[in-house]
Amino acid sequence: MSGILGIIHPTGDISSFLNSAVTVMSHRPWYKADTWVAPNVPLGLGRLGIGIFNPEPQPIISADQNIVLLMAGELYETESLRRKLEINGAPKPRSGIAPELALSAYQAFGVSFAKHLNGAFFIALYDRTRNHLVLTNDRFGLYPHYYYVQGDKLVFAPEVKGVAAAPFVPRKLNLVSAAEYMRFQQLFGEKTFHQDISLFPYGSFARFDLSQNRWTTERYWDWDQVPDNTKMEFPEALEEGAKVFRRAVERLSTDQYRPGAFLTGGLDSRTIVGLMPPRNPPPVTATFGVHNARDVYYAGRIARTVGSNHNWFDFPNGNWVLENLDLHFKLTEGFHSWMHMHSITMLPKLRQLMDYNLTGWDGGTVMGHRDHIREVYNNPTDEASVIAETFKQFNQAYTWPGITEAEEELLYTPAFRPKMQGVAFDSLRQEFHRFWNFRHEYSAEYFYMVNHVWRFTVNMVTTARSHIEVRFPFFDYDLIDFIYSLRPDIRGDQILYRHIITQETPKLARIPYDKQEYLPTMNPLLYKTHQLSVKARRRLKVYPVRPTLYADYENYLRHELRGWAEGILFDRRTEERGIFSTAYLHTLMDRHISGREEWTIGKIAPLITFEMVMREFFD
Secondary structure (H helix, E strand, O other): OOEEEEEEOOOOOHHHHHHHHHHHHOOOOOOEEEEEEOOOOOEEEEEEEOOOOOOOOOOEEOOOOOEEEEEEEEEOOHHHHHHHHHHOOOOOOOOOOHHHHHHHHHHHHHHHHHHHOOEEEEEEEEEOOOOEEEEEEOOOOOOOOEEEEEOOEEEEEOOHHHHHOOOOOOOOEOHHHHHHHHHHOOOOOOEOOEOOOEEOOOOEEEEEEOOOOEEEEEEOOOHHHOOOOOOOOHHHHHHHHHHHHHHHHHHOOOOOOOEEEEOOOOOHHHHHHHHOOOOOOOOEEEEEOOOOOHHHHHHHHHHHHHOOEEEEEOOOOOHHHHHHHHHHHHHHOOOOOHHHOHHHHHHHHHHOOOOEEEOOOOHHHHOOOOOOOOHHHHOOOOHHHHHHHHHHHHHHOOOOOOOOHHHHHHHEOOOOHHHHOOHHHHHHHHHHHHHHOOOHHHHHHHHHHHHHHHHHHHHHHHHHOOOOEEEOHHHOHHHHHHHOOOOHHHHHHHHHHHHHHHHHOOOHHHOOOOOOOOOOOOOHHHHHHHHHHHHHHHHOOOOOOOOOOOOOHHHHHHOOOHHHHHHHHOOHHHHHOOOEOHHHHHHHHHHHHHOOOOOOHHHHHHHHHHHHHHHHHHO
């Protein structure tokens, strides 16, 4: 995906690293790179892009030649930024492009300049007069980057493999990360599988002082900065929420780029396409899944209602997984298991049709999902009660159910087991504690947003960005500030959300959306009539049976993927690692192949992906 890379290495070959890192991260022919090596300073920077946002050459250099800046991503509300820059006496940008505005913002506000920007971005700049390198990102870290720093050396990149391209970066497995991955199928905080490589923190700026070889980081935004509107009542929240949400969609869908949306049968993507201003030609929508899946059926209805140029991508069998395994792993680096690669089949065609996906990514969480608006979270007894429930949900509910306590005992070899027992729980507890310092009624949801949305499902965004860019209306700064300023009960059961949909997109409120296939409308007569009709037709067995899952990974693993999976799990390299009990790996696979249990893939797929990580990065 698009991103920024760089290195500080007093005795190394800067150009060689930049070339190597660009090579290992250039996954498609359209990837383009710009590189820059500082004269008389052991510093090199680069920008890797897919040719959509900011296609102009980089770096951007200030008029006095003292500041060199590279940027991935984009800025919003640039007119208000320009006015602010004028008021603060910043040098006038030489052009209207986002990197020039970012450079002027740095000249006006210094290293914390990103707090004055609105957008989705990652920026690196070198200031010759101060002899320091500054890295910064947007509030939510929507362009993930990774870094290694030690003494007088620093390396960073949008992928771990780009960081690891530096010869001085050690390759040592982080056992805490391994323990988290086995229990939760993901990592928490800023950890990677490498003990010494970290995720750049969201809403932060960092400074490397080349004169003193000193690295410092600081958050300029966190959840404690969300305003307080807890006294606001529902009617006012509905009026303001509808206005803020519509503005968020319009802000991201009215420029020269070709919009598109990955359309499901849920609420998030339908609301986005319903709020997009009319345009000619109409926006592109796309849906993946087996022919009779609910997402496919209802997405088709939504697309016809809004008049989009709709595209459907079938999953007739599991061979598509084998065909795309290599690219998916290169893009996600094991942070997302292979059973989450569904959108990848659409991307080659969609690159020809759209410039960006206006994504509904985790809009359900932002707008008030029942997973998070619950008494145990919103009226917590104490921190321990929230941690216990959070552990259970991450282990068993937020994706396919993972291994249990008993299965963890059986999974590891006797020699390796003591290194892993209780580690995942202890790590979750340590990571959670920081969030308990925020509003207690939202601490669990904030933790989820950072550690599941921005660390786990973000890998679907990463996958898409290999071909197209992505925009995030549900992570609009104003929308997040407003939604999380409200009392949890106003957001509960997505009532506020469904009122907005009913009011703003009434035709789409008449298309079913949930597992019961009822309507999202808040019109009580319409909702009740439809509900009774669905129940009656189900009793009479005349209601169509539509699968809730778009891809049948469970059966793929029993058939098309079985040989591949067993070739990894039961390979000598896996056994000689001494981590997993080979006998129990056979037990897990036998349980899955038997078909007598549901959801066992959540116990097996992470083991396969973890072994792929070990072979790629540590062998």
